[in-house]
Amino acid sequence: LVNDTYGHYFGDCVLQCVAARLKESVREDSDIAIRYGGDEFVVYVNYKQEDNIKDIVNRIFNNVSCIYEGYQISISMGISLLSDGNPHYYDMYRNADKALYEAKRSGRGQYRFYGECSEENKDAG
Structure with missing residues (x-):
C-alpha cells in the first residue's frame, strides 16, 4: 500500500x-x-x-x-515463546505467524501471543 x-x-x-x-x-x-x-x-x-x-x-x-x-x-505482531513447546526456530516462527494472523484479524496496531490464539487458528497451517 x-x-x-x-x-x-x-x-x-x-x-x-x-x-x-x-x-x-x-x-x-x-x-x-x-x-x-x-x-x-x-x-x-x-x-x-x-x-x-x-x-x-x-x-x-x-x-x-x-x-x-x-x-x-x-x-502488528505475533509472538511465540520457547515455552509454547517449540523445539526449533521454525516452529516458533510458524506459531508466531499464526498469532500475527490473529492480531491482524483484530485490526491494525495489535499484537497477540501464540497461546492467546483461538484453538481453530492454532490447528490451522
Missing part, C-alpha cells in the same frame, strides 16, 4: 526506519532482528524468567509505531 500510494523510494525509506527502530529496541548482545521479506520482520529475543516479556514486547511495539515523514507506521 505504501509503495502504491507514495512510491517505492518512500516505501524503502519506511522499511529502513522500521529496521532502525527495531535495532534500537532489542539488546545488541542477545537479540536478533531481521527483515524476513517484504514488510515482515522477525525478532528473536533471548529472555530470562526474570524478564517481563510483555515489557519487552511493549518496548518494541511502542518504539516502532511512529510517524515517519507524516506517514503513520503501525505494526
Whole structure:
C-alpha cells in the first residue's frame, strides 16, 4: 500500500526506519532482528524468567509505531515463546505467524501471543 500510494523510494525509506527502530529496541548482545521479506520482520529475543516479556514486547511495539515523514507506521505482531513447546526456530516462527494472523484479524496496531490464539487458528497451517 505504501509503495502504491507514495512510491517505492518512500516505501524503502519506511522499511529502513522500521529496521532502525527495531535495532534500537532489542539488546545488541542477545537479540536478533531481521527483515524476513517484504514488510515482515522477525525478532528473536533471548529472555530470562526474570524478564517481563510483555515489557519487552511493549518496548518494541511502542518504539516502532511512529510517524515517519507524516506517514503513520503501525505494526502488528505475533509472538511465540520457547515455552509454547517449540523445539526449533521454525516452529516458533510458524506459531508466531499464526498469532500475527490473529492480531491482524483484530485490526491494525495489535499484537497477540501464540497461546492467546483461538484453538481453530492454532490447528490451522
